[in-house]
Amino acid sequence: xxxxxxxxxxxxxxxxxxxxxxxxxxxxxxxxxxxxxxxxxxxxxxxxxxxxxxxxxxxxxxxxxxxxxxxxxxxxxxxxxxxxxxxxxxxxxxxxxxxxxxxxxxxxxxxxxxxx
Numbered sequence: 001x002x003x004x005x006x007x008x009x010x011x012x013x014x015x016x017x018x019x020x021x022x023x024x025x026x027x028x029x030x031x032x033x034x035x036x037x038x039x040x041x042x043x044x045x046x047x048x049x050x051x052x053x054x055x056x057x058x059x060x061x062x063x064x065x066x067x068x069x070x071x072x073x074x075x076x077x078x079x080x081x082x083x084x085x086x087x088x089x090x091x092x093x094x095x096x097x098x099x100x101x102x103x104x105x106x107x108x109x110x111x112x113x114x115x116x
């Protein structure tokens with residue numbers, strides 16, 4: 001059974017940092033591309049980062065380039081999203097996503113709130 005569990009969200013001041021985790025079960029993360037989406041209040045869900053199957057290439061939305069970094073730990077079957085210099089516009093629920101056999105799997109999300 002494919003399952004993704006996001007964690008690590010919270011309340012942080014502008015300029016602060018958080019590191020999100022996405023722990024996978026039911027599949028190995030080194031067999032699929034893994035993506036991070038977010039849904040900001042009143043906005044559509046948007047893709048913000050991804051790491052490819054071999055773990056050698058990453059992609060980022062322009063608005064988070066240079067501030068966010070995605071990585072993975074195969075021994076923990078976990079993908080991370082390290083977020084630096086967070087701004088109020090980064091306030092959102094963050095999700096990890098994987099596509100397996102044409103099906104999309106995502107977790108319950110983790111809330112990130114950036115506010116002073």
